[in-house]
Amino acid sequence: MSKKGCLAITVVVIIIILILAVCGVFCVLIGSSFAEYDWATSGSENYKVVYQGGDDTIAVIPVEGVISDTSDSSDLWGSSIASSQIISDNIDKAIEDSNVKAIILNVNSPGGDVYASDIIYNKIKEAQAQGVKVVTLMRGTAASGGYYIAAPSDKIVANAITITGSIGVRMDFQSLAGLYEKLGIESRTITNSEGEYKTGEGLFDNDPSGEEDKIMQDIVDEAYDRFIGIIAEGRKMKENDVVELADGRILTGKQAKEAGLVDILGGFDEAVAAAEQEAGITNATVVSYDEYDFWSMLMGYVSNVANPTAEVMKLIDPTPGAKLRYIYAE
Secondary structure, three states: OOHHHHHHHHHHHHHHHHHHHHHHHHHHHHHHHOOOOOHHHOOOOOOEEEEOOOOOEEEEEEEEOEEEOOOOOEOOOOOEEEEHHHHHHHHHHHHHOOOEEEEEEEEEEOEEEHHHHHHHHHHHHHHHHOOOEEEEEEEEEEEOHHHHOOOOOOEEEEOOOOEEEOOOOEEEOOOOHHHHHHHOOOOOOOOOOOOOOOOOHHHHOOOOOOHHHHHHHHHHHHHHHHHHHHHHHHHOOOHHHHHHHOOOOEEEHHHHHHHOOOOEEOOHHHHHHHHHHHHOOOOOEEEEOOOOOHHHHHHHHHHHHHOOOHHHHOOOOOOOOOEEEEEOOO
């Protein structure tokens, strides 16, 4: 065999070895990440017992990540999503279980979509109407939409250094005109003859008092007024007192308690005690409704390992259109 032939075979063998090595490392990483995954209970009905007590049950429902109207619990960039569909389904399960006397919303969320937050809010009100008590446990962050869903709770528990508040509404717009110009891309839009507000161009004309700006401002203010009303009702506060806190500022759990937005400073044990007290029960069995979405978890993990731009892409919202949000963003 010629030297060139030997060299070619050597190169191929080295490439195969490298591929096998990469696959081996990848399998080890995947295996270690999902070693604790409970394959036997990986269905939508899955829950785990946190504490075994009597027949009376407290259901812990996680609200982890940005609140969104989706059926997924994580995205392709590996970020957790507080799916309004999954959370609502879990609340329904709690309502349908006659042993469940209270729900603990285990919240770690900066908020999210106005619509999705309102879906969860309405489902919480439904649970309360069925006689199920609701306690919110605020963990690292429970801001904006995270507070919106907490407001109707019978009791709110937060850590002293929880980030909460950020009461307000934002609507985000993006214009790609500058980018298109740099890339030499020309864009033309034709709307119906009465569609002067269809393109949204008036939002980028350097006139913040224009008619199109007023239209959008009215929408944001309407969502804001609803936010204020929900807090006033849930916390039994005067709307004027809520407005004083609702300028978008963030608060620590300690500050929120002093302002009347939080009832108890503490953690999980305090939330369980509050739930038992509200429901009039003792020695309750505590179960956690864990939603295992293996494929979303796998794809999120793969993207983080294989895609070095994943962290950057998490900051970019590729979907078009205005976004009306109850969200705290740094």
